[in-house]
Amino acid sequence: MKTQWKELSQVRRCMIVAAGALQMTLQAAALRDIARRSPAQVNGSKAGWVAASFINFAGPLAYFAKGRKK
Template identity: 65%
Template sequence: MACKKCPKKRWKDLSKGAKYAIVLAGCVQLGLQVAALRDLSQRTPAQVNGSKSTWLAASFINFAGPIAYFLRGRKKE
């Protein structure tokens, strides 16, 4: 719930630094997700800890999903 004393900021109200940080974070998130999805698609179910469909869904959780996949989802070869 938004604070009545804190009006919503619009994109045009943000500083250049804040805009840059948001775009950079979005690019990092997208890069992590693409990398996780690509890696997941190239692995067999035997090479993945747990269900591939579960990791597929988890990859859509911002930052945490793809990072968790790379740390816990892939079996060490």
């Protein structure tokens, strides 16, 4: 049986909302950075990194770690 939102504790609800906000902030930052860089400043395809940014936390973090050229 799945736990419903109303059955979660206040702390658990806050943690879920904070994780969602962090995910959205990371994705927005990655998408903004991708849009502002030229293709020569990005390792690989910009379209590929845009798609990868939609993979929860892993996509944006991977972009910031490996997707940008120094």
